[in-house]
Amino acid sequence: MNYTQTAKDVLQHVGGKENIAHLEHCSTRLRFTLIDQNKADVPALEKTPGVIAVRMSGQCQVVIGNDVIEVYEELTGLLGGALSGQNGSSHQPKEKRKVGTVLLDFIVGVFQPLVPAIAGGGILKSFLLLFSLFGLIDAKGQTYQILNMVGDAPLYFLPLLVAVTTANKLKVNPLVALSAVGALILPNMTAMLTEGAQLFSFNVKNIAYAYQVFPAILSVLLYAQVEKWFTRISPKPIRIFFVPMMSLVITVPITLLLLGPIGFTAGQGFTALILAMFDKVGWVAVAFLAAVLPFMVASGMHKAMVPYAVTT
Structure with missing residues (x-):
């Protein structure tokens, strides 16, 4: 494949660099957020050498396959950092998008970048489990334990990873966002919450925010x-x-007192619902998975399920 020519053709058929608000890639697709989707020439994109398929669903997704990284690098070279959505410009997609489309775009923007870390760590833990079952490594040995902690790190620090991807999606300072969420999992904070803590005379709920x-x-x-x-x-x-100081002073206490417990409860409820579906009515869970899997594939998040498939 001629990566340079493919990148030039794709750039031309999505309406040029002035029509691109944001560009990212997953394991097989280029993901464009376009200012005006009507300027994208989908038939021409589909006929471009090196392009496997095109999907228009909130984003303009150009399926490249295993060569996506090389084409993405050529595209970023052609764009030269001139994306309107990545250099502080106020340009936004012109058409008014539906709530579902906006929500899907937000979910993809937050979770899709996490997939490599989650999948990598999960696969490592799965292989360690298999190796221990076959007697190739001692599950009680320090080598196993250290490698297992390496695989566990992306999951343990998932709040921090999510903080960065969410901040990038919302176009705010990712390091300050990381600091705000990092305060929740500080060892001293965790210990204080375990012993019982008060903030402005309000009791702070004991929640382990890791994972x-x-x-x-x-x-x-x-x-x-x-x-x-x-x-x-x-x-x-x-x-x-002043801005980061005040942002931290306001965000962290409100999260500890209100948003954290709400989010934790929502996560527990979602997990309990999924486990109950598999335990009581497995066929419903299978049907649910079949219904959402196309959306997971479209967002690239299906790859996060690979470690669980390997383990089972």
Whole structure:
């Protein structure tokens, strides 16, 4: 495949770089968020050498296959960092998108970048389990334990990973968002919550935030609004420290008192529902999985299920 020519053709048929608000890729697809989807020439894209298929579903997804990284690198070279959605421009997609499309785009933007880390760590843990069953490695040995912790790291620090991807999706400072969520899983914070803690005379619920997703998302959603508000009202000379300081001071306490417990409860409820479906009415769970799998494939999130398939 001529990666350079494919990248040039794809760029031309999506309407040029001035029509691209955001570009990313998963394991097989280029994912464009276009300013005006009507400018995309889908038939021409489908006929482009190197393009396997095109899907228009909120995003313009150009299926490349195993060569997607090489084509993506050529595209970023052609764009030269001039994406309107990645250089602070206010350009947004022109057409008014449906709520479902916006929600799907948000979910994809938050979770799709996590797939390599989750899948990599999960596959490592699965292989370690298989090796121990075949007697190739001692499950009680330190080598096994260290490698198992390596595989567990993406899951344990999932709140931090989610904080970064959510902040990137919302176009706010990812490092401050990471700090806000990181405060929830500090060892001293965890110990204090376990012993019983109060904040402004309110009891703080004892929650282990490691491995959790929803509290981190809710925390960054709040942080995004707080950061934007303080950026507008803050005097420019002190903005560099005042905005992140005030954002942290407001976001973390509200998350500990309100958003964290809400997100934790939502996560527990979702997990309990899925487990109950598989335990009591397995056929419903299979039907549910079959219904959502096309959307998972479209978002690239189906690859996160590979470790569980290998284990079972």
